[in-house]
Amino acid sequence: MQQVLYHPEHGYYSSGRCVIGRKGDYFTNVSVGPLFGQLLASQFSEIWERLGKTNDFVIVEQGAHDGQFALDVLEFAQKRLPEFFDALRYRIIEPFPILEQQQRRKLEAFGDKVKWPDSLEPFTGIHFSNELLDAMPVRLINNGTEKLVGLDGDKFIFVERSQGRTASQPSGDNSASNQDALDWIDAVAASLQRGYVIAIDYGFLDEEFERNVQVRARHQNLDSPFEQIGYADITTFVHWGSIAERAQANGLRVAGFTDQHHFLTGIISKLGRGASPEPPADDWGQSSLPNSRKAKRELQTLLHPEMLGRAFQVLALAKNVEVEPTPLAGFKFARHPGQSS
Numbered sequence: 659m660q661q662v663l664y665h666p667e668h669g670y671y672s673s674g675r676c677v678i679g680r681k682g683d684y685f686t687n688v689s690v691g692p693l694f695g696q697l698l699a700s701q702f703s704e705i706w707e708r709l710g711k712t713n714d715f716v717i718v719e720q721g722a723h724d725g726q727f728a729l730d731v732l733e734f735a736q737k738r739l740p741e742f743f744d745a746l747r748y749r750i751i752e753p754f755p756i757l758e759q760q761q762r763r764k765l766e767a768f769g770d771k772v773k774w775p776d777s778l779e780p781f782t783g784i785h786f787s788n789e790l791l792d793a794m795p796v797r798l799i800n801n802g803t804e805k806l807v808g809l810d811g812d813k814f815i816f817v818e819r820s821q822g823r824t825a826s827q828p829s830g831d832n833s834a835s836n837q838d839a840l841d842w843i844d845a846v847a848a849s850l851q852r853g854y855v856i857a858i859d860y861g862f863l864d865e866e867f868e869r870n871v872q873v874r875a876r877h878q879n880l881d882s883p884f885e886q887i888g889y890a891d892i893t894t895f896v897h898w899g900s901i902a903e904r905a906q907a908n909g910l911r912v913a914g915f916t917d918q919h920h921f922l923t924g925i926i927s928k929l930g931r932g933a934s935p936e937p938p939a940d941d942w943g944q945s946s947l948p949n950s951r952k953a954k955r956e957l958q959t960l961l962h963p964e965m966l967g968r969a970f971q972v973l974a975l976a977k978n979v980e981v982e983p984t985p986l987a988g989f990k991f992a993r994h995p996g997q998s999s
């Protein structure tokens with residue numbers, strides 16, 4: 659997975675071959691349209707208010723692809739949330755030069771507001787990612803057996819290896835299988851001084867799920883990761899439980915966990931009721947929702963349980979933020995417990 663996705667020359671992501679959206683290999687929340695970024699901008703603005711409207715507020719994004727999410731957030735904030743926009747700085751952590759170039763082109767109009775540090779730096783604000791974690795390489799360990807990649811002649815095949823059982827790693831324990839994701843939360847926790855981590859992705863909360871990979875190209879599922887190597891995406895379900903646990907060990911608190919349907923519905927229910935007493939005007943109409951046909955279609959795709967609404971979950975982690983009597987807007991209708999722990 660590491661080589662296929664991230665080899666400097668041939669990797670699906672690092673080569674810049676990955677295309678998201680109708681003409682690409684798969685859809686994401688971001689590729690549905692600007693509404694996703696606009697709703698998240700509202701949630702970010704509420705967080706900024708809760709942190710005392712600090713004028714040194716940073717959004718750090720990882721897995722920013724071509725910069726479209728950043729563009730949607732910044733354009734919306736500039737137009738609708740000017741006070742928040744003034745306080746805001748946007749940072750993208752991008753390991754791949756070809757993607758950084760695309761992002762720089764797309765975000766040119768925002769000048770110095772957006773920067774590309776080489777690595778995570780200390781910040782107050784929000785770390786945001788959409789479908790970053792599912793792209794992190796994993797080991798396929800299930801019930802004490804690990805699947806490794808071997809060769810049969812000139813063909814790649816899976817080879818199974820028994821892990822053996824130890825007291826610290828009983829059979830069925832998946833804890834070591836997503837080391838990259840655990841290292842990532844360690845690093846994010848260390849650089850976040852005060853604020854939130856918001857990660858959106860698809861996965862499972864509990865311990866017992868069978869780790870596997872999905873392979874996708876041109877909106878089709880492929881049978882094997884050995885097909886179309888470097889031209890197909892390989893992803894895995896996120897093990898939320900282990901990430902939350904590791905975050906807590908690093909001094910973060912679970913501030914919310916729910917599915918995308920409930921998350922976005924919570925944000926929508928509070929739209930325009932933050933600092934500004936009036937709902938947004940213009941194409942957002944008198945109601946708190948956009949009323950163009952396109953925006954309604956986007957909303958349906960993001961919210962519908964059989965489209966993206968149930969497939970995705972949202973985990974929010976807080977650091978050095980007091981537990982407040984009301985959860986963040988996105989967790990107002992949260993279906994899962996875990997606001998405080």
Ligand SMILES: C[S@@+](CC[C@H](N)C(=O)[O-])C[C@H]1O[C@@H](n2cnc3c(N)ncnc32)[C@H](O)[C@@H]1O
Pocket residue numbers: 671672678686687688689720721722723727751752753754787788789790793794
């Ligand atoms: C599935 S895409 C998601 C793109 C975008 N967030 C969206 O929702 O449309 C995953 C992205 O994560 C990036 N990525 C993987 N590991 C990363 C890392 N350690 N730091 C930054 N980006 C990373 C990949 O290069 C890829 O662009």
